[in-house]
Amino acid sequence: MWNLISINPICQRKKIVNDQEKLLSKITNTKSRVDTSAPWRPSHSLSKWNNKYAHAEENKIVYENNILLNKMVNIQKQGNKSLISMPQLPKSQQMTKRIQIEKLQQENQQLLDRLQTAQATYSKQFWAPDDQRNQAYKQLHRPKVQQHDYSELARKQLGSRSAARFNEIPDS
Numbered sequence: 001m002w003n004l005i006s007i008n009p010i011c012q013r014k015k016i017v018n019d020q021e022k023l024l025s026k027i028t029n030t031k032s033r034v035d036t037s038a039p040w041r042p043s044h045s046l047s048k049w050n051n052k053y054a055h056a057e058e059n060k061i062v063y064e065n066n067i068l069l070n071k072m073v074n075i076q077k078q079g080n081k082s083l084i085s086m087p088q089l090p091k092s093q094q095m096t097k098r099i100q101i102e103k104l105q106q107e108n109q110q111l112l113d114r115l116q117t118a119q120a121t122y123s124k125q126f127w128a129p130d131d132q133r134n135q136a137y138k139q140l141h142r143p144k145v146q147q148h149d150y151s152e153l154a155r156k157q158l159g160s161r162s163a164a165r166f167n168e169i170p171d172s
Helices: 002-007 009-029 056-078 081-085 091-117 124-141 150-168
Strands: none
8 A cells, every 4th residue: 555655646745744733732732851841849948058958946935935024024024923822832831941941951061071071081101103004004005106306396487588588588
């Protein structure tokens, strides 16, 4: 049949037009391989400074601080009214509480006195051998560094600097 189409010029033109229409419909209906849409952006920011999750705790603290500040302002506006409405302990409980506080303060003072009057248990006669042991340990575990005469190096460095300054001074 292909040979019949190619022999008849009318059929050949019709076949070409039909093929071209199919090609056009395929081109218009195909998806493009190159995506020209906007790039994907995450719902959360990857930036350390703009990340809403990184600052969530800070925002929570600020929010709670604002609540406390508002409460403090309200208390200050009301004055001592809020102090009067607070329940007070009976006199007997206040006395026992005061006695407990005095007892704790006395115990703390005794402990402080004991700490201040305590004698050292590390005698001076042990200092020298311990220091020698520590120095030997340092020498064993210290990396070997070449010994330099740093005063000589400083003199050389100072000499080279002063020579460089002398050469930089313009002759007048």
